[in-house]
Amino acid sequence: MDAQQAGEGGGGRKFQRVSDDLRARMTDGTYPLRSFLPSERDLAEEYGVSRDTVQRVLRELANEGWIESRQGSGSRVVKTQRIQSSAPKATRSSRGATLGPFISEAFERPEVTLDVYTLTSESLDAHIRLQVERIRGGFIQPQRIALRMLLPSELLALPYPRAKDDEDDERPAQRLRVISRRHTDSLRSLLKDLLTEKLVPSVDVEIRHVPLVPAFKLYLLNGDEALHGMYEVVERQMELDTGEVITALDVLGLGATLTHHVKNTDWNSPGSVFVGSMQAWFESVWSRLAD
Incomplete structure (x- = not known):
């Protein structure tokens, strides 16, 4: 999470909203284990945020071990709650x-x-x-x-x-x-x-x-x-x-x-x-x- 994300500004709230929602979708089975998340472009459009915000969210999820992201292959879910x-x-x-x-x-x-x-x-x-x-x-x-x-x-x-x-x-x-x-x-x-x-x-x-x-x-x-x-x-x-x-x-x-x-x-x-x-x-x- 960067300074903007941790703060009370709109950018931080948008980041957290996307981050929380994607975690919820992975835990409730919307995005099951080994499935791929939508593309960065599709996520940005769905949530009404910038590609930069989506990229930061995906980076945090990768750091936490939720997903594996490979250039050209998308982001695959590698962890969920069982x-x-x-x-x-x-x-x-x-x-x-x-x-x-x-x-x-x-x-x-x-x-x-x-x-x-x-x-x-x-x-x-x-x-x-x-x-x-x-x-x-x-x-x-x-x-x-x-x-x-x-x-x-x-x-x-x-x-x-x-x-x-x-x-x-x-x-x-x-x-x-x-x-x-x-x-x-x-x-x-x-x-x-x-x-x-x-x-x-x-x-x-x-x-x-x-x-x-x-x-x-x-x-x-x-x-x-x-x-x-x-x-x-x-x-x-x-x-x-x-x-x-x-x-x-x-x-x-x-x-x-x-x-x-x-x-x-x-x-x-x-x-x-x-x-x-x-x-x-x-x-x-x-x-x-x-x-």
């Missing part, structure tokens, strides 16, 4: 599924509850945006949405992201805070607008910070499903807001592999035990450690 589920579902293949259908199913209930523990709200923001579009289009009509999200304290010294060769370099941490705040603000706005526009009668959004380093990502959906995945530390090229590219240690977020667990009528089943224990863990941290 979920391994033991729960039978006709719409899910045995090879795993993407996050989009799980979030979509959660929002098809009259009352939607989401408890989330994560490093940033980037993944959730991308998928909530898609559900808001479905609500505005009249495809789903939830009557209540309640989101509780736990994020690491901004005062906490995190081991990632950081510059590989300079642990005292604060710029990767500052970049993370900018990303986290941007997506948190976006989430609040998206959901509260549904209430303001009287599309959803009840909307509650609570975000707290906790003095814990996230080693995993957790989604608890409507009290009976859990999506859980460990963060994998990777070495990658990171573009800072100055335009400088550094080698950094970071974690996979949108691309992290998740496992799916379902609570059923058998309280002793592996799925029920896992969902119950994760819900109890979330409640304990939310009430005793978070602020």
Whole structure:
């Protein structure tokens, strides 16, 4: 991300809009693994941005390991978010599924509850945006949405992201805070607008910070499903807001592999035990450690 992208100017907002949308499309299967993204010209036309903005977005996605770009061959998707589920579902293949259908199913209930523990709200923001579009289009009509999200304290010294060769370099941490705040603000706005526009009668959004380093990502959906995945530390090229590219240690977020667990009528089943224990863990941290 360059200085313009990180700022509040129109160029930065356009960059982030395109970047977020392409990530969402790769995670929800619109652009599946090994498929090609549209050409730079087509992307620029679709999003109403310059070719330069598209090129910067593609460069960042390549640095994050989402795509491989070769001159004359286009940009191929080489990473997506996969979920391994033991729960039978006709719409899910045995090879795993993407996050989009799980979030979509959660929002098809009259009352939607989401408890989330994560490093940033980037993944959730991308998928909530898609559900808001479905609500505005009249495809789903939830009557209540309640989101509780736990994020690491901004005062906490995190081991990632950081510059590989300079642990005292604060710029990767500052970049993370900018990303986290941007997506948190976006989430609040998206959901509260549904209430303001009287599309959803009840909307509650609570975000707290906790003095814990996230080693995993957790989604608890409507009290009976859990999506859980460990963060994998990777070495990658990171573009800072100055335009400088550094080698950094970071974690996979949108691309992290998740496992799916379902609570059923058998309280002793592996799925029920896992969902119950994760819900109890979330409640304990939310009430005793978070602020």
